[in-house]
Amino acid sequence: MKTRKKITKAVIAVAGYGTRFLPATKNQPKQMLPIIDKPIIHYVVEEAVNSGIEQIILVTQAGQHIMEDYFDSSFEIEQTLERSGKLDYLKIVQDIPLMANFIYMRQKKNLPYGNATPLLVAKDLIDKDEAFLYMFGDDMTLSHNHKPISKQLIDVFNQYHPSAVVGVQAVPWDQVHRYGTTKYKKDSIIPNEMEKGVEKVSRENAPSNMAQFGRYVLSYDAIKIAEETKIGKGNELWIVDILNNLVKSGKKVIAQPIDGEWLTTGDPLTYMQAQVRFTLERKDIGEEFKRYIKSLKL
Secondary structure: OOOOOOOOOEEOOOOOOOHHHOOOOOOOOOOHHOOEEEEHHHHHHHHHEEEEEEEEEEOOOOOOOOHHOOOOOOHHHHHHHHHHHOOHHHHHHHHHHOOOOEEEEEHHHOOOOOOOOHHOOHHHHOOOOEEEEEEEEOOEEEOOOOOOOHHHHHHHHHHOOEEEEEEEEEEEEHHHHHHHEEEEOOOOOOOOEEEEEEEEOOOOOOOOOOOEEEEEEEEEHHHHHHHHOOOOOHHHHOHHHHHHHHOOOOOEEEEEEEOEEEEEEOOOHHHHHHHHHHHHHHOOOOHHHHHHHHOOOO
């Protein structure tokens, strides 16, 4: 369904155990691990808010109340900071719950597991004539043109009115087997129209090196298709299967190359790589950190 209604809602998938980060994730979600001085999820929410999002729907699971506490007010900390005269830090803490209107939905065990399951969890909070931003809570991005990655995708959605826009980024050909890649339609009047998404195939079978990642703009069509899509590989409900079923049903899907960088934090190595990239981008410590890196005898 085409829509011109302003996109103001984001559904962020944060349910998951973060097993590759144990024991650090034994009693906290992976999305609460810090990148410098803010948790991963803070950056994701910031990107959404800076893209015009007003309502954040976090799809959580049991044991993730720490995330809810983070985006809430903290009377004791605020009182301590105020009494000690640390007003700059006080403002930082007070501004967090004011970023957006936060809603928390539990992903219950009766639903199938998968990276598309949060669509089923949040479906009753999305109007049938409404598009929304869908984000993976452990994927981070850096923009190259001062326009947030999510805003880039929203702008493409508003221009062409497809059923879905997915962010993609070129990856080295020797790494395509690690990602879901995109086959584009030939001679389409819509730029970057997707013919099919292919999940983790060999270099020889990959249709391109444009890897899909956790940034989507979806119409309500995606939710309807999600309700009809059967579980796929590994008995999981996959977003790529939903996108492919949208295309099969005659809907338009755009796989939009981003002007920026996608940084996954899915394992300790990529998490540390994201730490380095974001530290280098910081105006207050970036240059000094760069000098430190150069001083190392690597």
